Amino acid sequence: MSAPVLDVRSIEKRFGGVHAVADVSFSVAAGEMLALIGPNGAGKSTCFNLVNGQLRADGGEVRLAGRSLAGIAPRAIWRLGVGRTFQITATFASMTVRENVQMALISHHRTLWSFLSRAADKFRAEADALLAQVGMAEQAERPCGVLAYGDLKRLELAVALANDPKLLLMDEPTAGMAPKERTALMELTRGIVRARGLACLFTEHDMDVVFGQADRILVMNRGRLIAEGTAETVRNDPAVREVYLGAGTTSGGH
Amino acid sequence: MLTVTGLNAFYGRAHILHDVSLEARAGEVLVLLGRNGAGKSTTMKSIIGLVRPAQGSSITFDGVEMAGRQPHEIARAGLGYVPEERRIFTDLTVMENLAVGRQPPRDGLAPWTPERLFAIFPNLGRMQDRPGGRMSGGEQQMLTIARTLMGNPRLILLDEPSEGLAPVIVEQMADAIAKLKAEGLAVVLSEQNLHFAARVADAAVIIEKGAVRWQGTLPALENEPEVKAQYLSV
Amino acid sequence: MDFVLIQFLTGLSSASALFLIASGLTVIFGVTRIVNFAHGSFYMLGAYLAWTIVRAFWDWGGREPYLFVAGVIVAAIVVSLIGVAMEMTLLRRIYRAPELFQLLATFGVVLIIQDATLAIWGPEDLPLPRPPWLRGFIEIAGSRFPRYDLILAVIGPVVLGLLWLLFHRTRFGVLVRAATQDREMVAALGVDQRKLFSGVFFLGSALAGLGGALVLPSQSANLQMDLSIIAEAFVVVVVGGMGSVPGAFLASLLIAEVQAFGIVLLPKITLVLVFLVMAAVLMVRPYGLLGKPQAHARAQSGMVEPVLRPAPPILAWAGIAALALAASTPFWAGAYALTVLVELAVFVLFAASLHLMMGPGGVVSFGHAAYFGLGAYGAALGLRYLALPMEAGLVMAPLFAGLFGVVFGVFVVRLSGVYLAMLTLAFAQIVWAAAFQWVDITGGDNGILGVWPSAWATNKSVYLWLSLALCIGATMLLRRFVFSPFGYGLRAARDSELRAEAIGLDTARLRLVAFTIAAAAAGLAGGVYAYAKGSVFPTYISIPKSVDALLMVLLGGVQTVTGPIVGAIAYHGLFVGILQTTQYWRAALGLSIVLLVLAFPLGIAGFARARWERAKGLEAA
Incomplete structure (x- = not known):
């Protein structure tokens, strides 16, 4: 088995x-979808921010493809190959769909500090190819402020793929979407993750998505990992049922 | 109790709601279903007056026209609104948050007091002097509902109460809604979580692209797989 | 040691007055999110009204202390009613407008009140006759200390205590604190926002009026009180943290003590000192001493920046035609027209440079005149100390302004929103104070004279062509930047900082570069202006000059690239040209600003584009 893309060892973070x-440790392999779940305030977001560099760990180590990420700024971590999507979509509202992707490509190809050329002419074909991958090609000319929510999510995915990442970090990727759209987005993601050999770490509150799309699931509570494994293992874990899943009456019987 | 007829709403020049009509009855839970951006939140904001309904829209509450009135007038008429994203006052304590929501008692209803609310939301009772900003997401969601109840509403609008909450908290939310219904409140909620909706709601309205596409009872919806597939992407 | 004690007490007494003004300002801002420029005018009105009312009371019942107190209170109440009137007639209509529009509307009120005060009370300073009990001294540590100042020193903490009780023990107070966080939610919970807002304006204006009335015995009522106090009050509010009353108290102590000791220890830089303290505090605490990060104002009406499209070709042709027309003026118009056109070219560039920051950059600079002035002084100082000719001076101007742009920009780009606007204002005041106070080098109020063009450009026609080439050329270059990868990056940073950083854009650096470019461009405008006028003065850097730039951009519309050009022409051509011929031009300008804000919230070019897009059926964001 090859070395994991993301390797997290005994990370610690204290606030006051x-x-x-x-003491959280886990790893994500190429082509793997790993879900991180747990109650609100369990430490999922903190964990995420330790990986993407927004926060600095008090202890432990985060490695991307063998390289330690300690002390590296978020922007530099992005350059090392980490694409992100956010719980609440973050796109450039004053640009068209294509321009959003072009912006990411301009940054990726390091042509930002050009003052006289026209940005709209840069990397058009490459942007369109990425949009085609997520099924957004026909909407390339639309202002992204008028997109339907599900389409914004797909645009975010295209933007996250623009730097040809090794690792995809998705924070509640399906929040606010309809059931079928949720599944569709995550199946799309899963296809891309498999085809490109990316590693994908995501948090999620929709149990249909978690149990349907993740290869492996991590459960956190009060800052610690309390369970890890396949859907079956996690679902039958009494501790997980108690602190997180409950009786399953409002989450489709999971 | 609440009758919405021909509701149209705009954001700037964008036409968001197209002739939305719906009715909520006393003692019932009505759920608005639909995708994100379908117009559920805008419908709720129009009812409470945060978005101005267009000319010709009618929103009557107990027979009194509410369209075009200010939010505070609508709230004082007995309509409670619980926004998505919670929007609690993070600098204020739990008790102060409740104080902001307080309104005079209404005829025929036992007025809500902090004590009665703590019986439904026991967690809140244990943190009365804690600032809202130092509560977890689930606790904040409970507080935002309790705060609205302090206005003694006869109908309560809940915008996406289960969004972003752990399944175990969502179950507590469903129990709380059942208790409110038992108190005689009418409830209108918007939801994406069909499992949750099925557990708490009596009737449903499906909204898609700002217009009502289907309405009926929840059991009736269960028998319409095509409707569910077309509008709810189930 | 005695000196320290006395200076400390002096500081305490001025801290009280400062706290009264600043607490009112901060409470109003907290709830309504309006940065109320007119707050200084209310302070001034408090002093003038107290002068009239207290004297009337004394004429009736003798110069008794209790009549002084009664007069002060009545004055404060009258001021608070004026504040409520402004809230109800003007601000109520623009609560949903962008915050800059609100700020300008209140600045319009400043101008109106200035002229109204001038018309009612005349231009002379009005001191209050002081009966013996007001002139009394107390022996402290062997020195005589004014008794009235001691009373003032006590009033500040007392008012703080009363405000605390109000905010924590009354329903009104709890509602005010709640509304400070989320006023829309408060309304949805059944609270009448209008009453709450009017109540807050009543309270805030009363505090300002009280402050003005209370300083009357130690100063005199004068027409400069409004703008001099408002700059200090802004500093106090920002240093304390916007919306925080205890923060305003701490900050007024800090600022007043810095002034009290600074005036003795560092008399040469007193004006600069206050703003240096503010800059230092914001370095360490970007949201002030007790402030919190501002919750991003909720997009109440779904306001989104529209997609930026290149202008339609017809606009380009119209531009070329206008430029050709301007360049041909020497052949068919007189000397005055040439002078006006040079000014126009200068202001087009001045406005366009500010727009780069405000529009694509999303950074509202409230002190853009600093860079205009630095450009002008750069050229003038180059002439005076290095004997630089005009050609070198015009290179010096953007360099000098750009250099300061980098230095100030490093601090500015770390902040956002109102804090950022106030820091830019503070930097502008530092530059102004240096030009004003550093007489040996800058000539102070008298400025630097004899800044004339080189021989080949002294001809007015030639200088017009030179101005057009430099200013319009630079403006076109700025336009080009907007559509370049750099310009896109700048907009990306504005649209979503989170996303921009997540795709590797260094947003702080993008803004810094934009800030520097904008400063340099404004500096060039200032340089061209200096040689056109033959002189430079501190007024080039004053607050009204910065407001001019803002007005030009807003008049044209922030959301279009053509906006600032149209705005500069409209503002300079129409308003200044026509209005300055009337005696009460301030009031006329103020009224125009107010009407403009009410009628054209998108600006002229924004209004035109909305029409154009609607006609074309383009999808709007």
Whole structure:
């Protein structure tokens, strides 16, 4: 088995007196979809931010393709190959769909500091190819402010893929979407992850998505990992049922 | 109790709601279903007056026209609104948050007091002097509902109450809604989580691209797989 | 040691007055999100009204202390009613407008009140006659200290205590704190926003009026009180944290003590000192001493920046035609027209440079005149100390302004929103104070004279062509930047900082470069202006000059690239040209600003584009 793309070892984070993340270790392999779930405030977001460089760990180590990410700024981590999508979509509202992707490509190809050329002419074909991958090619000319929510999510995915990442970090990728759209987006993601050999780490509250799309699931509570494994293992874990899943009456019987 | 007829709404020049009509009855839970951006939140904001309904829209509450009135007038008429994203006052304590929502008692209803609310939301009772900003997402969601109840509404609008919450908290939310219904409140909620809707709601309205596409009882919806597939992407 | 104690007490007494003004300002901002420029005018009105009312009371019942107190209170109440009137007639209509529009509307009120005060009370300073009990001294540590100042020193903490009780023990207070966070939600919970807002304006204006009335015995009522106090009050509010009353208290203590000791220890830089303290505080605490990050104002009406499209070709042709017309003026118009056209060219560039920051950059600079002035002074100082000719001076101007742009920009781009606007204002005031106070080098108020063009350009026609070439050329270059990868990156940073950083864009650096370019361009405009006028003065850097630039951009519309050009022409051509011929031009200008804000919230070019897009059926964001 090849080395994992993302390797997290015993990371720690404290905020004041609160132990937000305590001794958490996990890894994600190429082509793998790993879900991180847990109650609100369990430390999932903190964990995410430790990986993407927004926060600095108090202890432990995060490695991307064998390289330690300690002390590297978020922008530099992006250059090392980490694409991100956000819980609440973050796109450039004053640009068209294509221009959003072009912007990411301009940054990726390091042609930002050009003052006289026209940005709209840069990397058009490459942008259109990425949009085609997520099924957004026909909407390339539309202002992204008028897109339907599901389409914004797909645009975000195209933007996240623009730097040809090794690792995809998705924070509640399906929040606010309809059931079928959720599944469709994550199947799309899963196809791309498999085809490109990316590693994908995501958080999610929709149990249909988690149990249907993740290869492996991590469960956090109060800053610690309390369970890890396949859908079956996690679903039958009494501790997970108690702190997170409940009786399953409002989450489709999971 | 609440009758919406021919509701149209705009954001700037964008036409968001097209002739939305719906009715909520006393003692019932009505759920608005639809995709994100379908117009559920805008419908709720139009009812409470945060978005101005276009000319010709009618929103009557107990027979009184509400369209075009200010939000505070509508709230004082007995319509409670619980926004998505919670919007609690993070600098204020739990008790102060509740104080902001307080309104005079209404005839025929036992007025809500912090004590009665703490019976439904026991967590809140244990953190009365805690600032809202230092509560977890689930606790904030409970507080935002309790705060609205302090206005003694006879109908409560809940915008996406289960969004972003752990399944176990969502179950507590469903229990709380059942208790409110038992108190005689009418409830209108918007949802994406069909499992949750099926558990708490009596009737449903499906909204898609700003217009009502289907309405009926929840059991009736269960028997319409095509409707569910077309509009709810189930 | 005695000196320290006395200076400290002096500081305390001025801290009280400052706190009264600043607490009102901060409460109003907290709830309504309006940065109320007219707050300084209310302070001024408090002083003038107290002068009239207290004297009337004394004429009736003798110069008794209790009548002084009664007069001060009545004055404060009258001021608070004026504040409520402004809220109800003007601000109520623009609560949903962009914050800059609100700020300009209140600046319009400043101008109106200035002229109204001038018309009612005349241009002379009005001191209050001081009966013996107002002139009394107290012996402290062997020195005589004015008794009235001691009373003032106590009033500040007392008012702080009363405000605390109001905000924590009354329903009104709890509602105000709630509305400070989310006023829309407060309305949805059944609270009448209008009453709450009017109540807040009543309270805030009363505090300002009280402050003005209370300083009357130690100063005199004068027409400069409004703008001099408002700059200080902004500093206090920003240093304390916008919306925080205890923060305003701490900050007024800090600022007043810095002034009290600074005036003795560092008399040469007193004006600069306050703003240096502010810059230092914001370095360490970007949201002030007790402030919190501003919750991003909710997009209440779904306001999104529209997609930026290149202008339609017809506009380009219209531009070329206008330029050709301007360049041909020497052949068919007189000397005055040439002078006006040079000014126009200068202001087009001045406005366009500010627009780069405000539009694509999303950074509202409230002190853009600093760079205009630095350009002008750069050229003038080059002439005075290095004997630089005009050609070198015009290179010096953008370099000098750009250099300061980098230095100030490093601090500015770390902040956002109102804090950023206030820091830019503070930097502009530092530059102004340096030009004003550093008489040996800058000539102070008298400015630097004799800044004339080189021999070949002294001809007015030639200088017009030179101005057009430099200013319009630079403006076109700025336009080009907007559509370049750099310009896109700048807009990306504005649209979503989170996403921009997540795709590897260094947003702070993008803004810094934009800030520097904008500063340099404004500097060039200032340089061209200096040689056109033959002189430079501190007024080039004053607050009204910065407001001019803002007005030009807003008049044209922030959301279009053509906006600032149209705005500069409309503003300079129409308003200044026509209005300055009337005696009460301030009031006329103020009224125009107010009407403009009410009638054209998108600006002229924005209004035209909305029409154009609607006609074309283009999808709007």
